[in-house]
Amino acid sequence: MSEAFEPKIVAFLCNWCSYAGADLAGVSRLQYPPNIRVVRVPCSGRINPLFILAALQNGADGVLVSGCHPGDCHYLSGNLVARRKFNTIKDLLAYVGIEEKRVQFSWVSASEGGRFSDLVRQVSEDVQKLGPQRRLSKEIA
Amino acid sequence: MSAAIRDAIRAAARPLLAEGKVSLIVGYERGSNGYRCRPSFAARAGDIDRLEWDSTCSNNLAVFLPGLFQRPPQKKGQETPLPRIAFVAKACDLRSIVALVKELQAPRGNLVLIGVPCTGMVDERTVREAVGGAEVASFADDGKAVVVRTAAGAEHRFEREAVVQHACRCCQFPVPQGADVTVEGPARTPGDNGDGLVKDIEKLPPAERWARFSAEMSRCIRCYACRQACPTCYCKECFAEQNNPAWIGVGAEQTDVSIFHIVRIFHQAGRCVECDACLRACPMGIDLRTWTKKIAADVRALYGFTPDFDPTGKPPLVTFKEDDAQEFITEPGAQGHGG
């Protein structure tokens, strides 16, 4: 091995909780691996599963989706409706043969900077162990 | 038997047209090859005699519902009235119709549903393969055996159950409920939903699951027959053809094809009645069932829902419960996280 594989992970974070949690992790100088590229969305309910697939097709090795904890959604139930979508798409992706830990979902509140850094560390390690994601990554020319 | 049912369908249909209760009856008629039945549209009394019934009435007729109720943009106060239309409906057609009614594709009050109990439809592909690829010229089914004659004149006899569609063998709902008219006739014993197929696949390691999925999808030509044959795929503009943003490419490139099928199947969560219309429509013979079954099984397992005959209530993926399963959520630091 020449160089250790550094996975690229796209993180979709809701504006009100998880993005703020990531911010707090930064402000608190909590360390976590630099593998994630954050996309801020208004609510986890805004996440179309196509976002996840688009990330994978454009070369993401992993995808992390995080929203407010159930009961804490800024829009009351956005994350609860999303939870059903997330569960079914996660199961379907695993079923077709995308390794389960490539695409992970979690809840992180605005006050959980520590949880956010732990989460990113854990997802990064998981994806690093899996190696590059090639199944849905589109090779152009 | 099928002749009696056919007559009962005609008898139910005739007054509906004659008395002006509906303007159109969607049913089945004899196809061009002398073998299978195909969709039929009866708008005049004379058309009623074309309506047929036998064990080749595989098409899910609910696929026509959204189009028949589609109107051009309406001016307030000058709306053209919606039509009143009757459907000959096996239980699977009826469940798709119910799913569409729930999604406001047609008001239930504008539909007259002629429910027909079902003993299972004969699988054209199985029969064709069993006779060596030759085309079937004629076909008879006495309820126990299916006798098929090829164009070349060879006769083949099959035990009926051996050539019944897989979807029908797993069918949990052979008897339609909630129809406006129900035709009398035999029905098969309810099946076991076929989730065993899903469990078998789940036992395989991811690489093997992927190998299976990608081998099957590599044959896709993106003709969209699966999508067009599916009653609950009625978007005016499918994500697969949107160009702003262009979610995926429009060709038969492997990742584009894979994502098309993954997302199309995902969009059927809580709506798919497992009729296999997609699979039968595929000109390449792709086995879509292995994956469509999963989404149905998953919604069953997670939310205890299978599309049924009840037009009330919300489809499972547009609603939630506070205590929905969330074992799939990653808990950082927890052992064996992420399911």
Next chain:
Amino acid sequence: MKNPYLPMPVTIADVTVENDARDIKTFRLTFDREEDLATFDYLPGQFAELSLFGRGESPIGIASSPTEKGHLLFSVKRMGVMTSELHASPTGTKMGVRGPLGHPFPWERLEGKNILIVSGGFAFTTLRSAITYLLDPANRSRFGTITAVYGVREPGELLYKPALQQWEASKDIAFTTTIDRPKEGWNGRVGLVPVVVKEIGPDAENAIALVCGPPIMIKFTIPVLVELGFAKEDIVLSLENRMKCGIGKCGRCNVGSQYVCLHGPVFTWAQLEKLPAEY
């Protein structure tokens, strides 16, 4: 074999906003390679596929005249993915052009004829090309009288305003600009294009009409021209349909047996009348 799918590299040399709504811009394109400039041999009425890699291609009528050397002009309305990106592209942007495509106006037949030009709205672009070509000193004597009517809904929609002023003042062309309804500050002519054409009443004798405009204008203009005595063969129109290849192969722009990209976009009314109205 020349590959007809390869765009020639060009650079946006200048961008002009044409209308008040700012959704029509004229792009002046210069060729990056000398040989392309030399081989891009066109006549007014033809079109080209403009290309922005990553966004695709759009078929656009050529608004410049071959008498304007060294560059091409395209007036583009912001509509879809490609044209939106083009509108966001500043001077200096590298892009592609594929063409010229289609048939031009019937210039051989137009020779020695009196010419009537009728246009409405955004479809004026290839007629700008035609007028510029006709008025070029080297060409003007090859044609008879030139009469033009150009109408828009309101003054803010007029394209090529500096050129319009010149043409209105010119003795080489009887150029009338009109707007649909009166508007404060507008001292020019008011009236729908077909009505104004009728009022002007150009002589159909030895004349050919070039007509480009929205379908509704076409619909009401043709009877006026017929009434004025124009033969169906002498009413020349330009069609638009969705296109991809531009060379008569991809199968989507046909009107009956005729491909707009290959057999058109210029057709006579005599031809069109025999074709189904699938445009």
Next chain:
Amino acid sequence: MVLEARSLAAFVESVAKAAKLFVPEADPAGGTIFAEATSATAIAPTVPNTRLSVKSVFFPQREVLLSYKESAIEAVPGVDGNLVVFGARPCDARAMTWMDEVFGGGGREDPYFVERRRAAVIVAMGCDEPCASCFCTSVGGSPYGTEGADVLASRMGAGAADLLLEPVTEKGASFLAKHAGQLKPAAADAPSARQAREKAAASRMKVLDFSGVKPKMDAGFESPAWDAITRSCLGCGACTYVCPTCHCFDITDESRGDRGVRVRTWDACQYSLFTLHASGHNPRSHKRARMRQRLMHKYSYAPETAKAVFCSGCGRCVRSCPVNLDIREMLAALEDLA
């Protein structure tokens, strides 16, 4: 020349070494498909005909026209023109002559298609088992037709595995000469035996008369009959994608970062977005107009512009339609127009 069954493997190996060889191969879902052959490939009998026609070899579903980086062309892929198709049915071979007209004509050659076709050899296989859905003899073809073929292969008797190979074009003759090592000379009476089988195969097919279709269609463009025959159409593209003469395509850009490819992909007149203008206007907004386009393109427009009906009667659209829309019935319904 005769290709004996026992020499088939050696012949395939010899051809596959010299060229890209496509043969009908058994498909996991039943049926057959043209696939690139290796020395070990078994040539499957095409009953019914291959799922996709031979067009897919020369006009693939997706093809890169060029690749780009930022605003510049990076590469234009070369085309491998050294192709042999062995075992196409005559209906498919004949259809290729119209594809040649489309892609090679109109004053502008399509280099990708034309290059692939230029040196390609098509060995057509005389068809002893026309299907009930086949109708080549109704559109001017024959189960042993040689139009578009370079070599005609035919069985040396009912059910026989030995093949008679007869050159049709010079290209075909030199192909046979090149692989003569695997072939045996044919007996003098072989062609007449072939003619007898050809007659027998053709006699099993019902000949329909479509000669009146074009004027009826042209005059009945606005006829309600179009509505009646397309009511059950689902609007998928199966009929067009399996068709040996449907050639409509789309051109789109697929990018990732600043690099990408401009690709040509199959497209279909049956899709509602096919003719949709950017303005929202759609000249063929209803499925009746789209089916009319499909049938009239083949049976009315092509006879005007290319002097041929663009339908080889292969029957694939009949077999593939999920709702059993049968082109023969549709044409007959139009013939009956008052």
